[in-house]
Amino acid sequence: MNEIEKLQEHLLLIRRAAGWTAEELGDRIGVTRQTINNLEAKRNKLNKTQYIAIRAVLDAEMAASPDDTEMLKYLLDVFIDNPDKYEAKDREELLAKANMLTPFLQELQVELQCQKN
Numbered sequence: 001m002n003e004i005e006k007l008q009e010h011l012l013l014i015r016r017a018a019g020w021t022a023e024e025l026g027d028r029i030g031v032t033r034q035t036i037n038n039l040e041a042k043r044n045k046l047n048k049t050q051y052i053a054i055r056a057v058l059d060a061e062m063a064a065s066p067d068d069t070e071m072l073k074y075l076l077d078v079f080i081d082n083p084d085k086y087e088a089k090d091r092e093e094l095l096a097k098a099n100m101l102t103p104f105l106q107e108l109q110v111e112l113q114c115q116k117n
Helices: 003-009 011-018 022-029 033-040 048-064 070-081 088-116
Strands: none
Touching (some): 003 048, 011 022, 011 048, 011 088, 022 033, 070 088
């Protein structure tokens, strides 16, 4: 599986770890919420341009908020950038835990944003 396919496979998890809604990610890369939803559901195939755009906004987010994006960095390393460094069992365990945590984290980040406004 190449990096583009890996990112698409884990896009929902990565987006949630970044604390973004589908609409927010879409706005950041210049596509609609529906496009993001279709990519996450694998109804459309992630193309190279979209991959580059998503990685660019993720990198910018990690650079802007290094303390708040530790989990995001780790997930990218484990599932996209260097999965061969990790045992399959460890990746599966992390995936299960992250899938349980990220919806809660996204809700918390949205709530915090609302309080700022």
